[in-house]
Amino acid sequence: MTVLIIGGGGYIGSHIASELRRCGQDTLVADNWASGVRRLGNTVRAATVDITAPGASHQLAALMRTERVRVVFHLAALKSVEESVRDPRRYIEVNVAGTAAVLNAMSNAAVRKLVFASSAAVYAPIATGRVTIASPIGPVNPYGVSKLEAEGLIRTYTGRGIIDAVVLRFFNVAGCESPSLADLEGVSVMSQFCRAAANEGPLVVRGTDYRTADGSAVRDYIDVRDIADLHRRLAEDRAWPPGIRYSNVGRGLSVSVLELAQRVQALAPSKPPIISSANRAGDIEQMVSSREETQICEGWQPRYGLDDMIRATLEAQLVYASDGATPVPARTPEH
Numbered sequence: 001m002t003v004l005i006i007g008g009g010g011y012i013g014s015h016i017a018s019e020l021r022r023c024g025q026d027t028l029v030a031d032n033w034a035s036g037v038r039r040l041g042n043t044v045r046a047a048t049v050d051i052t053a054p055g056a057s058h059q060l061a062a063l064m065r066t067e068r069v070r071v072v073f074h075l076a077a078l079k080s081v082e083e084s085v086r087d088p089r090r091y092i093e094v095n096v097a098g099t100a101a102v103l104n105a106m107s108n109a110a111v112r113k114l115v116f117a118s119s120a121a122v123y124a125p126i127a128t129g130r131v132t133i134a135s136p137i138g139p140v141n142p143y144g145v146s147k148l149e150a151e152g153l154i155r156t157y158t159g160r161g162i163i164d165a166v167v168l169r170f171f172n173v174a175g176c177e178s179p180s181l182a183d184l185e186g187v188s189v190m191s192q193f194c195r196a197a198a199n200e201g202p203l204v205v206r207g208t209d210y211r212t213a214d215g216s217a218v219r220d221y222i223d224v225r226d227i228a229d230l231h232r233r234l235a236e237d238r239a240w241p242p243g244i245r246y247s248n249v250g251r252g253l254s255v256s257v258l259e260l261a262q263r264v265q266a267l268a269p270s271k272p273p274i275i276s277s278a279n280r281a282g283d284i285e286q287m288v289s290s291r292e293e294t295q296i297c298e299g300w301q302p303r304y305g306l307d308d309m310i311r312a313t314l315e316a317q318l319v320y321a322s323d324g325a326t327p328v329p330a331r332t333p334e335h
Contacts, residue, residue: 002026003235004069006051006060006102007076011183012117012173012224014039016073018181019228025235028067030060031076039181051076051098060105071113071235074102080187081121081143082280088142095146099153107162114154114165115234120220120248120287122148122169127211130290133246140284158244165243166234166296168227171250171289175223175309182316183224190221190313193261197268198317203261207279210286216258218286220250223304223312233297251302252291260306267310269318 003020007013008029020027021044029040032050040046049059063069077095078084084091099116106114123131124138139145157163174190176182183191193203208215227249261274 001070002028002067003071003073004028004030004064004067005073005075006030006049007074007117008044009033009039009046010075011039011176011181012170012227013073013075014181015177015224015228016075016231017044018177019225019232020235023232025232028063028069030063051101052093056098057101057104057108060102061108064105064109064111069109069111071115072102072106072111073115073117073231073235074099075117076102077117077147079119079143081141081283084141084143084146088145091142091146092149095143096149096153099150103153103157103163107157112163113240114163115231116150116154116165116167118151118167118169119144119147120169120171120250120289122151123287125284126286128286130252130288131248132290133248155244158242161242164240165245167244167246168230168249168296169246170227171220171222171248171287173224173227174221175225175304175312176316177225177228177312179316179319182313182320189219189257190260190264190309191317193264194268194310194313194317195320197264197270197272197314198321200270201272203264203272203274205257205261205274205276207257207283208276209279212256212285214256214258216256217283218254218256218288219260220253220288221255221260221306221309222250222302223309226302226304229303230297230300233300237297245296247296248289249296250289251305252289253306254286254288255306260310263306264310264314267307268314 005013008017009031017029029044029046030049078091121144122139124136154165158165205216212218
């Protein structure tokens with residue numbers, strides 16, 4: 001029986017595929033390869049699927065039947081907050097309509113188990129405290145709205161008894177297993193900071209007048225390797241309860257963007273300067289998970305700390321810088 005990773009060619013998906021391959025799990029990656037990057041090369045089986053294309057649901061259903069898929073990890077999505085503000089319709093097409101195609105395919109192929117990559121962006125902003133599953137829902141940007149609407153579709157399918165689902169609301173994902181699996185899209189603030197440091201540029205902190213201790217936005221960082229380990233455990237879990245389960249996925253530790261910049265500065269050989277700039281459209285002040293809600297799988301705990309994430313990301317960016325290559329053009333950091 002096979003694990004199907006939809007969006008498995010991306011940053012998080014490729015780490016999951018690598019972890020499953022290491023553990024001998026039969027794995028199939030489905031992706032549209034829009035980034036032009038095949039992080040895993042020919043080390044895993046792969047199929048070309050565009051979840052927004054006409055007939056995508058039929059294609060996926062046929063694939064699920066042929067491959068005897070028993071669980072689907074759905075990670076295919078657009079993820080830039082700033083881009084979603086500029087083009088919200090595209091985010092609905094990919095993140096919502098694309099999820100509908102996946103769910104329809106699972107229904108037609110009688111595949112019951114789904115793990116969905118959602119986001120902490122579905123929550124309403126909070127001034128203090130930590131985010132729990134019971135925290136108010138209220139996304140402030142189209143990206144968060146698209147993830148929330150996708151969750152709603154999944155809830156409909158689980159409510160009708162068609163599938164059983166785990167919805168993982170990721171906080172800020174960072175780090176990498178190796179330079180070849182690094183976040184080449186350059187959206188996360190850690191990726192941007194480490195890229196700037198590798199190229200001896202300044203670390204730009206977007207927003208310094210938030211109502212936080214140092215004026216910069218506060219986030220909760222989780223290593224992508226820990227997320228891969230969580231998915232492996234879910235793939236191996238035979239005791240899936242019916243219906244839908246939700247989990248926040250973070251370390252439950254507050255890190256301001258300024259503190260992150262200072263750690264990157266300390267760990268980078270170039271010791272880049274830190275400068276400030278205006279707030280970014282669609283951003284929020286604070287988003288930190290509750291530690292009590294990080295155990296969707298028995299025995300799973302985040303193993304990697306902030307410095308581990310920075311070192312891994314910085315090493316990857318230094319490799320690209322030394323090769324004289326820039327994977328993608330620099331973009332505004334996603335705080």
